[in-house]
Amino acid sequence: MSFDRLAEKICxxxxxxxxxxxxxxxxxxxYIKEKAFNKYGETLKGAAKALLEFNKGLIDALYEIVPAIxxxxxxxxxxxxxxxxxxxxxxxxxxSRGMYVITDGKxxxxxxxxxxxxxxxxxxxxxxxxxxxxxxxxxxxxNGYLGSDGITPLLSICEKYDKGIFVLAKTxxxxxxELQDKLIDGVPVYEYMGQMCEKWGxxxxxxxxxxxxxxxxxxxxxxxxAKLREKLPHTFFLIxxxxxxxxxxxxxxxxxxxxxxxxxxxxxxxIMCAYKKEGCDEHDYAGAAFREAARMKKEIMSCIGQIKLG
Amino acid sequence: MSFDRLAEKICxxxxxxxxxxxxxxxxxxxYIKEKAFNKYGETLKGAAKALLEFNKGLIDALYEIVPAIxxxxxxxxxxxxxxxxxxxxxxxxxxSRGMYVITDGKxxxxxxxxxxxxxxxxxxxxxxxxxxxxxxxxxxxxNGYLGSDGITPLLSICEKYDKGIFVLAKTxxxxxxELQDKLIDGVPVYEYMGQMCEKWGxxxxxxxxxxxxxxxxxxxxxxxxAKLREKLPHTFFLIxxxxxxxxxxxxxxxxxxxxxxxxxxxxxxxIMCAYKKEGCDEHDYAGAAFREAARMKKEIMSCIGQIKLG
Numbered sequence: 001m002s003f004d005r006l007a008e009k010i011c012x013x014x015x016x017x018x019x020x021x022x023x024x025x026x027x028x029x030x031y032i033k034e035k036a037f038n039k040y041g042e043t044l045k046g047a048a049k050a051l052l053e054f055n056k057g058l059i060d061a062l063y064e065i066v067p068a069i070x071x072x073x074x075x076x077x078x079x080x081x082x083x084x085x086x087x088x089x090x091x092x093x094x095x096s097r098g099m100y101v102i103t104d105g106k107x108x109x110x111x112x113x114x115x116x117x118x119x120x121x122x123x124x125x126x127x128x129x130x131x132x133x134x135x136x137x138x139x140x141x142x143n144g145y146l147g148s149d150g151i152t153p154l155l156s157i158c159e160k161y162d163k164g165i166f167v168l169a170k171t172x173x174x175x176x177x178e179l180q181d182k183l184i185d186g187v188p189v190y191e192y193m194g195q196m197c198e199k200w201g202x203x204x205x206x207x208x209x210x211x212x213x214x215x216x217x218x219x220x221x222x223x224x225x226a227k228l229r230e231k232l233p234h235t236f237f238l239i240x241x242x243x244x245x246x247x248x249x250x251x252x253x254x255x256x257x258x259x260x261x262x263x264x265x266x267x268x269x270x271i272m273c274a275y276k277k278e279g280c281d282e283h284d285y286a287g288a289a290f291r292e293a294a295r296m297k298k299e300i301m302s303c304i305g306q307i308k309l310g
Numbered sequence: 311m312s313f314d315r316l317a318e319k320i321c322x323x324x325x326x327x328x329x330x331x332x333x334x335x336x337x338x339x340x341y342i343k344e345k346a347f348n349k350y351g352e353t354l355k356g357a358a359k360a361l362l363e364f365n366k367g368l369i370d371a372l373y374e375i376v377p378a379i380x381x382x383x384x385x386x387x388x389x390x391x392x393x394x395x396x397x398x399x400x401x402x403x404x405x406s407r408g409m410y411v412i413t414d415g416k417x418x419x420x421x422x423x424x425x426x427x428x429x430x431x432x433x434x435x436x437x438x439x440x441x442x443x444x445x446x447x448x449x450x451x452x453n454g455y456l457g458s459d460g461i462t463p464l465l466s467i468c469e470k471y472d473k474g475i476f477v478l479a480k481t482x483x484x485x486x487x488e489l490q491d492k493l494i495d496g497v498p499v500y501e502y503m504g505q506m507c508e509k510w511g512x513x514x515x516x517x518x519x520x521x522x523x524x525x526x527x528x529x530x531x532x533x534x535x536a537k538l539r540e541k542l543p544h545t546f547f548l549i550x551x552x553x554x555x556x557x558x559x560x561x562x563x564x565x566x567x568x569x570x571x572x573x574x575x576x577x578x579x580x581i582m583c584a585y586k587k588e589g590c591d592e593h594d595y596a597g598a599a600f601r602e603a604a605r606m607k608k609e610i611m612s613c614i615g616q617i618k619l620g
Contacts, residue, residue, distance in 0.1 A: 015456055022423065025437065033438070041437030074419055074426035080396055080444035085391040095598075109454055110483040116384035125388050127335065128352030130342070134390035145455045146481050147488035171456050173420040178457035179502070184492040188613050192489070224358050243512065270503055 001206040001249035002138055002164035003214065003236050006100050007261055009067035010308050015297045016256070018068040018102060018238075020268025021055050021090060022075045028054045029282035048082035051075075054285075055090045059097055063288035064295050065301050068100035070238075070266055080274075088260075089138045101137045101240065106168060108143035108150050118157035139164040141216060141238065144193055148200070155203045156211075164204070164212040169194045169228065172218025172241030174178075188223065191218075194232045201234055208261060208310050210236040218245030219265065219293065226254035230260065237263040243270035243296070252302040267296055274304065311516040312448055312474035313524065313546050316410050317571055322618050325607045327564070328412060328548075329380040330578025331365050331400060331598075332385045337582050338364045339592035358392035362386075364595075365400045368582065369407055376603050378410035380548075380576055395489035401446045411529060412548065413447035420459040428467035433473075449474040451526060451548065454503055458510070465513045465523075474514070474522040474546075477502045479538065482528025482551030500527075500534065504542045513542055518571060518620050520546040527565065529557030529575065536564035539572065547573040553580035553606070563613040568616035577606055584589035 018101035025033065025047055033050045040046035043266045059069065069090075076087035091101045108119040121140045124131040144151055144167045154165050170180055171191035182189040187195075194215050201211025211234050217225050229237070237255045241247045242265050255263035274292035275285035301307075320326045335357055343360045350356035371378065379400075386397035401411045417427045421606065431450045434441040454477045478486050480490055480500035490500040497505075504525050511521025521544050527535050529551035538547070547565045551557045552575050563600055565573035584602035586594035611617075 001332070012489075019400065022426075024422075024426070025435075030350035031547070037438055042440045044435075044437065044442055044444060047435075047437045047486060057433075072419075072423055074423045074428075077394075077430040078426045078444060079437075080442075081391050081431070082443065083397040083430075084387075084394045088391055106453070107384070108416050108418070109382075110481065112334075113382055114385045116332075116382075120384065120387040120390070120393075125335075125354075125357075127354065127357045127389075128347055130352045132354055132390075132392065134354060134388060143416070145453050145456050145489060147480060147490070149485040155601040168455060171420065173456060173459040175457035175459040178506070179455060179499070180503070182455070182494040184489075184494065184499075189489070189492075189494075192492070233578050244405070290601045 001204055001212050002158065002162050003210050003212055004207045004265065005069065007208045007210070007309060008101050010123065010264065011309050013065055013067045014301060014307055015065060016069060016264050016307065017060055017066055017293065017300060018070045018264050018266050019058065019062050019066050019265045019271050019293065020070045020072060020177065021052055021058065022072040022268045023051045023272060024075060025050065029285050031282060037179050044080045044082045047079045048086040050176040051079065051083070051084045052089050056093055057286040058095050058289050059099065061290040063097040063099050063295055065297060068102060068264060069094045070102040070104050073103060073105040088135055094230045095136060102139045102141065103137035104141045106141050106143045108146055110146050110149040111153065114150050114153040118154045122163040123161050139166060141166045141168065144169050144196060155200065158204055158212050164214060166214040166216050166238040167197050169197065169215040170217050170221055170224050172245055176218065191228065191231060194228050194235060197235045198232050210234055211228055216240065219243055219252045222251040222254060225252060229255055239263050239265045241299065243267045249299040249303045257305045259310055260304045263299060270296065311514055311522050312468065312472050312516060313520050313522055314516045317520070317619060319410050320574065323375055323377045324611060324617055325375060325377060326574050326617065327376055327381045327603070327606055327610060328574050329372050329376050329574050329581050330382060330576045331368065333361045333364050333582060334385060334397040334576045335360065336482065339595050341592065346430060353380040353574050354390045354392045357389045358396040359392070361389065361398045362377050362399050366403055367596040368373060368408065368599050369404050371600040372603055373407040373409050375607060376550060378412060378574065379404045379411040380414050383413060383415040388525065396428045398445055410448045411443065412449045412451065414451045416451050416453045418453035418456055418460050420456050421463060424460050428464045432473040433467040433471050445473060451476045453478050454455065457613045460508050465510065466571065468514055468522050472506070474524060476524040476526050476548040477503065477507050479507065479525040480527050480531055480534050482555055483532045486528065501538065504538050504545060508542050520544055520572065524548055526550065529562045530555055532561040532564060534561060539564055549573050549575045551575045559609040559613045566614045569620055570614045575610060580606065
């Protein structure tokens with residue numbers, strides 16, 4: 001099962017973190033942009049080529065200590081179909097380096113349309129007599145607002161192609177409570193969504209206690225993380241909000257079980273823009289990303305101790 | 311304001327319908343597929359080229375009587391970045407024919423990430439000294455599960471570039487009630503989301519009583535449509551679920567105000583696959599789409615009478 005593979009990679013690196021690759025052009029060192037613009041002009045293609053080179057450098061620097069990447073689809077769509085090509089090439093490159101790939105797309109729809117998203121991001125499509133993978137992620141983030149009709153089409157694809165999903169439960173943003181904290185029969189919406197994840201996950205059981213249906217739970221809400229870990233014992237957590245959004249390693253320690261499993265913590269800007277914060281030469285952007293990832297690993301591991309596969 | 315333009319196009323055509331362009335390869339006539347596969351092989355590129363030709367034929371047949379198209383992003387992502395290029399080319403072609411373009415992406419995220427989606431689908435991005443539109447829709451469907459942090463980044467872009475959004479409220483699928491019908495302080499989630507649309511919309515007032523923040527309300531729930539029309543007097547409705555999903559013109563007549571404004575009804579498979587239902591020669595697929603669109607217009611207009619701009 002897909003999250004078994006994720007857990008194994010996390011254990012192997014002793015590092016429950018994922019590098020968010022959300023590459024705005026502003027984050028890319030000048031020398032990379034100049035090279036791409038000289039060759040392709042100040043065009044969407046030029047921008048997309050610059051992002052890909054930036055990402056490859058980050059992946060090369062990180063893959064030995066970080067088990068996974070999480071490209072955020074928005075930052076690729078921002079550069080049109082050229083940007084979307086860079087999303088695919090980034091996934092492909094990270095997989096060639098042995099990394100687990102989570103596409104952060106928060107996709108949602110129903111029935112055959114959700115099947116189309118599932119085939120696109122996690123499965124294959126038939127073209128004449130060929131079956132082709134349009135993208136190549138190991139897992140996809142999704143939004144469960146539409147109910148089971150939006151989630152069950154994914155489960156068959158996850159079963160067939162050994163993939164996983166993370167459903168939004170409690171997001172890391174300040175206004176997440178506007179809907180997610182409201183009570184339904186005395187239970188907050190985010191917990192109700194979490195309970196649906198436990199139910200949906202029954203179809204995708206795993207070796208280490210977690211199913212293939214995970215939940216997104218923001219690092220910025222430590223009390224809710226603790227409560228959800230208790231109530232959702234089979235749901236793996238993808239945890240955004242560490243670093244730039246203000247949460248610390250201590251805030252998220254409750255996400256992990258007694259074996260140190262059960263969650264993966266995202267850092268995007270913290271890693272991608274480490275060279276700006278360090279103030280080092282921009283040619284050393286990947287080195288700075290490595291140093292920040294190593295620091296983050298150390299900080300988080302100091303709170304959760306060793307990671308064991310049960 | 312963007313929905314003023316939509317209302318004007320609807321009034322001009324006396325037709326409150328939108329053609330959903332959700333082109334699976336299965337829907338495309340054999341002769342179009344063969345031509346594309348002969349030239350580009352059985353590849354994602356070949357598939358994407360076939361879809362584009364199919365879409366262009368539909369647009370040419372429809373633009374004189376149908377005011378808008380709604381391409382569903384999932385069916386383009388299904389063919390990878392080549393498919394996403396076809397999404398862009400389809401939007402561009404429909405706009406060249408004077409049609410209003412609603413991208414059905416149900417996008418959602420927060421802060422700078424939502425800004426990236428907004429820039430991608432509704433705005434512009436800076437590349438060096440150039441400002442470029444990565445896509446070119448007039449409106450985008452979005453999911454409000456993350457609260458105001460997920461919606462307000464869109465409002466500035468809508469203001470600046472004269473665009474609109476449709477927020478999911480009550481979706482057309484059977485299980486939409488799992489979350490959307492649950493009560494929050496005695497109010498169903500879908501109505502609560504609708505109230506937020508009214509609030510968010512205050513920043514984008516329009517000439518004909520409707521703001522630039524619309525709501526998605528399924529045709530399959532006529533009682534809820536009637537209730538929402540009463541409670542959300544400034545919110546324009548995008549109405550899926552007509553035809554293939556079982557709803558009739560009568561079911562949706564309550565979505566419209568006394569001027570016949572306030573809603574636009576989607577038909578996807580009904581129009582795209584009309585040639586299969588008719589059993590006509592596949593070379594006449596666009597003609598069959600026109601005939602079905604004309605039939606649908608007549609049926610809906612018989613329920614709502616004339617459309618006037620206030």
